[in-house]
Amino acid sequence: MHVIRVLFLCVHNSARSQMAEAFLRKHGGEAFLVESAGLEPGPLNPLAVKAMQEVGMDISGATARSVFELFRQGRMYDHVVTVCAEGEAQCPLFPGVVRRHHWPFDDPAALVGDEEQRMNAARRIRDAIETRVKEFVASLHDTPEA
Numbered sequence: 001m002h003v004i005r006v007l008f009l010c011v012h013n014s015a016r017s018q019m020a021e022a023f024l025r026k027h028g029g030e031a032f033l034v035e036s037a038g039l040e041p042g043p044l045n046p047l048a049v050k051a052m053q054e055v056g057m058d059i060s061g062a063t064a065r066s067v068f069e070l071f072r073q074g075r076m077y078d079h080v081v082t083v084c085a086e087g088e089a090q091c092p093l094f095p096g097v098v099r100r101h102h103w104p105f106d107d108p109a110a111l112v113g114d115e116e117q118r119m120n121a122a123r124r125i126r127d128a129i130e131t132r133v134k135e136f137v138a139s140l141h142d143t144p145e146a
Helices: 016-031 046-054 067-072 115-141
Strands: 004-010 032-038 079-082 099-102
Touching: 004 016, 004 067, 016 032, 016 046, 016 115, 032 067, 046 115
Parallel strands: 004 032, 004 079, 079 099
Antiparallel strands: none
C-alpha cells in the first residue's frame, strides 16, 4: 500500500495546520503520513486547543515546527497544503511535490470579540477544516494514482 505523504502549512503552525494534521490522522488513518509546519513557528493557540478538545481531540502536546527545517532535511511530500492566505506566497517549493493545494481559513489568532464570540468563530474554523480534510480524503480514495 502506498502511503500518501501530506504536509499542512501555515504561518505559525499554531492552529489551522495543527487542526488539519489532527483531522487527517483521524479521517485518513494509516493511508497517510501527515505533518504540519509553519514559516514562523509559535505557541499553540489556546482557542484551537479548546475547540479540538470539544470534539475529543487533544492537540495540546503538539509542537510547532519550522517548514524550513523540514525542507533542509530533504523531506518529500505528495501533497503540500497551505491553510492560510499568508502562507501561499511565502511557502518554499518542495522537491518532488506532486500536488500543491491552498485552503485559506481564518486565523484564530486574529479573532475579535469576547471569549464566547471568539470561541464560536474558532469552532466554525475547526468544522470547516474538518470538512475540507474529509473531502480531501474522499477525493484521494476516488483516484487510484493518488
